[in-house]
Amino acid sequence: MRKRIGILTYRGETGFVEPGFLRRLVKEGNGMGAEVFVFGLQDVQLAERRIKGFVPAEKGWKSEWFDWPDIVIDRYRYYPLAKHSRYPPFRKQNWFRYANNRFTNKFNLHQILQEDPLLTRWLPETHAYARSTLVSMLARHRQVYLKPTNGSGGRSILRVEKTAVGYSLHGRTKQQAKSSEMLSSIAKVCERLEAWMQREKNGKEDFFLQQGLQLSLVPGRTVDTRVLVQKDGEGTWRLTGMGIRIGSTRSSTSNLHGGGTAMPAIPFLVHRFGPEEARRIVLECKELVLQTVARIEQHFGQMMEFGFDLGVDVHGRVWIIEINPKPGREIFRQLGEYRRYLQAVRRPLEYALYLLAQDETRKNRSLG
Numbered sequence: 001m002r003k004r005i006g007i008l009t010y011r012g013e014t015g016f017v018e019p020g021f022l023r024r025l026v027k028e029g030n031g032m033g034a035e036v037f038v039f040g041l042q043d044v045q046l047a048e049r050r051i052k053g054f055v056p057a058e059k060g061w062k063s064e065w066f067d068w069p070d071i072v073i074d075r076y077r078y079y080p081l082a083k084h085s086r087y088p089p090f091r092k093q094n095w096f097r098y099a100n101n102r103f104t105n106k107f108n109l110h111q112i113l114q115e116d117p118l119l120t121r122w123l124p125e126t127h128a129y130a131r132s133t134l135v136s137m138l139a140r141h142r143q144v145y146l147k148p149t150n151g152s153g154g155r156s157i158l159r160v161e162k163t164a165v166g167y168s169l170h171g172r173t174k175q176q177a178k179s180s181e182m183l184s185s186i187a188k189v190c191e192r193l194e195a196w197m198q199r200e201k202n203g204k205e206d207f208f209l210q211q212g213l214q215l216s217l218v219p220g221r222t223v224d225t226r227v228l229v230q231k232d233g234e235g236t237w238r239l240t241g242m243g244i245r246i247g248s249t250r251s252s253t254s255n256l257h258g259g260g261t262a263m264p265a266i267p268f269l270v271h272r273f274g275p276e277e278a279r280r281i282v283l284e285c286k287e288l289v290l291q292t293v294a295r296i297e298q299h300f301g302q303m304m305e306f307g308f309d310l311g312v313d314v315h316g317r318v319w320i321i322e323i324n325p326k327p328g329r330e331i332f333r334q335l336g337e338y339r340r341y342l343q344a345v346r347r348p349l350e351y352a353l354y355l356l357a358q359d360e361t362r363k364n365r366s367l368g
Helices: 019-031 087-092 106-114 131-140 186-200 265-273 275-300 330-334 338-367
Strands: 004-008 035-039 050-056 061-067 071-074 126-128 143-148 157-163 166-172 178-183 207-211 223-231 237-246 261-264 305-312 318-324
Touching: 004 019, 004 061, 004 338, 019 035, 019 050, 019 338, 035 061, 071 338, 106 126, 106 207, 106 275, 106 318, 126 131, 131 143, 131 157, 131 186, 131 207, 143 186, 157 186, 166 186, 178 186, 223 275, 223 330, 223 338, 237 265, 237 275, 237 330, 237 338, 261 265, 261 330, 265 275, 275 305, 275 318, 330 338
Parallel strands: 004 035, 004 071
Antiparallel strands: 035 050, 050 061, 126 207, 143 157, 143 207, 157 166, 166 178, 223 237, 223 305, 237 261, 305 318
């Protein structure tokens, strides 16, 4: 009997976010012998234990009624907006067998990782926003970033940089519009940051300050490393792939949908640091990622995949910038690595099927 896998995501008036990825997910799941469909919160009929699920049609999507899924992969990307207010209470209900547990925001995650002495060497200095904290951090660091706790895609991030004539501010708004200005005093910087937070925040969202890193491995550009780590069909964490993202000119971040470009990681690092140092950096990235996911699972329970945004500074030191539990995988398509992209799509499905097989084994043992 075919296993039924539901993909939970946000379904708005204009349809699904990341529709291309979701279509591929359904297609690959069907090819693996599973019945896969996509659904939003409003599609669940609890009393009748059925779901209005969506599957790809020749043009767009078609809906049909599905029986209760055997397992659900949660791809819902939550932000503290009114349209997402139903998600937290929905997710707390034990209505489904989920392949991945709930997570937390960026600032809380940093506090949790900070408690592990094995991980602190990879964590940039990070604090809740306060004027006095900004002043003291700018005394220690040439750059400081202001970040929202729930942001993604480089949105609403503002970089403050000390210069010989004052302070340079660069950022990108929620709508991905670039912002750039010079201010003469720290008092004006504080006022500007507080106005930015007021305008950019979603609901009760908070902002935090983070040490800026020297990530301009390409002059005048922000460069970071995206590492995708996923569980495979045997429940083991595997590094699916890594790539370099180079930000657009005068951008405070390297995000691809903010105008960044992708490059293969190893050739880039060899060109910048030489073969031996590049090998050390790649091995350290792997060590960092596997140690961090182990710590995350200790705290949050079973997880499925993460996209790590790592910074390699101009001295070759590796840093954790951000960790995303519902990562994209478009970087592999941009790199022309289509087999790796398909592997990245298939692994969550393989892991979901593995969990169901484990459940069945335990059930048979208890009956036997």
